[in-house]
Amino acid sequence: MSLIILAAAGIGLWLFLKPKTEVSRPPIVAVEPVGTSDVNIYGEYAGRIRAQQFVEVRARVEGYLEKMFFEEGTHIDKGQTLFIIDQKVYKARAEKARAQLLKARANSQKAERDLARIRPLYEQNAASQLDLDNAEAAYESAKAEESVAAADLTQAELTLSYTRVTSPISGYVSERSADIGTLVGPGGKSLLATVVKSDSVLVDFSMTALDYLNSKNRNVNIGQRDTNREWEPFVTVTLADGSVYPHRGLVDFASPQVDPATGTFSVRAEMPNPDHVLLPGEFTRVRVLKDVRTDAISVPAKAVEIERGGAYIYVVRPDSVVERRFVETGPEAGNNIIIERGVAAGENIVTEGFHKLRHGMKVLPQASAPSDSTATR
Missing domain, CATH: 2.40.420.20 (conserved putative lor/sdh protein from methanococcus maripaludis s2 fold)
Incomplete structure (x- = not known):
């Protein structure tokens, strides 16, 4: 028993004399x-790319498609000839109209000479008033017929020019919609191809009403250009691979009213597309400045x-x-x-x-x- 007491006393003394543990340092x-x-502050919205111009090339006269002068899917220039429609009928009509004009012009010149002969005779009482009136009427009628013939020739030449189908804009042309030998025009297939201008594209997106109103309250009115401020409402878009498109666009339209179905404002931006990377119809993410704190x-x-x-x-x-x-x-x-x-x-x-x-x-x-x-x- 005494040994137990001595052991307990020894342990207590050791604990008392043991150095205190060092206090941990603050982290x-x-x-x-x-x-x-x-x-x-920027907002991100879902957007869709569309062509700035999308033009349908249609046949304006009836005839058989004879020639095609472009490679489908390539870039074409404004005024470039795309198709030729059979011209024989329209050339014949133009030649006939030209001949009719020459005939009318000859009649007009003859009537003018007749009137020039009648006037001095009338002044010398060698011709009656009726003779003078008839000569003047014949001259006016011949001049009118000449004008009609000239208009007919203009119309015939214009119709003939429609047989040469040209591109109204510069852009990329689609595949042809009619094959060579097809009857096209008013009585046949009128759509021949489409041309898309893609040097610049439009991006449509919608902002929430809150974001749009905040932008106005914070003097970041994206729907209005201000020549007095140092910046314009630029936007950026994300490509299909997730990378940011290097060129910035500019907001050029914001709807004046909220869409009651969605509670959003429709906004449009114009984006430069010199390398034709942005494709019409493609979905994208739009990043636009909506607030400045x-x-x-x-x-x-x-x-x-x-x-x-x-x-x-x-x-x-x-x-x-x-x-x-x-x-x-x-x-x-x-x-x-x-x-x-x-x-x-x-x-x-x-x-x-x-x-x-x-x-x-x-x-x-x-x-x-x-x-x-x-x-x-």
Whole structure:
């Protein structure tokens, strides 16, 4: 029994004399000061590309299709000949009209000479008033017939010109819609091909009513160009492979009213397409500036945690104690999030290492690389 008592006393003495465990050091956390900057807020919307011009090439006269002068799917120029329709009938009509004009012109000249002979005879009382009236009427009638013949020739030549079918615009031509030898025109197949102008294209998309109204309230009225401001409402689009199209477009139309079925505004942008990468009918993602925040507070998105109670961040006080603070977040801006309420400029927030933190804990703050608060999304 005495041995047990001595052993217990020895253990107690050892525990009393054992060096105290060193107090753990505060965790090291990366911090970043909160600043303000002007932030552009972008919205992304589903869009569809369409051709700026889509023209149907149709036969305006009836006849058999004789020749084709283009390669399907290639680029053609405005005024380039695409098809020839059988010209024989129309050439004959033009020649007949030309002959009729020559005949009418000869009759007119004869009537003019007759009138010139009658007038002096009438003045010498060698011709009656009736003779003069008949000569004048014959001359006026001959001149009118000449005008009619000239109009008939113009019409015949115009109709003949329609047998040579040309492209009304420059662009890419489709495959032919009628084969050589087909009867085309009013009594046959009139559509011959289509031409699409794709040097520039239009992109249609819809903005929510809230985004559109916010853009107006924030002086970012995308539907109105303003020569006094330093920027225009540019847009960018995403290609099918997910890459961003290198050329920017410009909003050139915004609907003056809300679509009652969808609650959205229809918006249109014109995009340059020099390499013909954007294809009409293709769907895309449209990115457009919808808001500009002046002196906005934004923090790295990685610094914001979200739970049921809302979003919060860790703020490091001057005494190096962290404070868990709930904040009201705004829209995202690139890698950052705008903070509407809850943190002030100049305060330090934790950007890394906050997962091991608790409210009121002492920390060792360490400056982190500053984030780009003006990054956009």
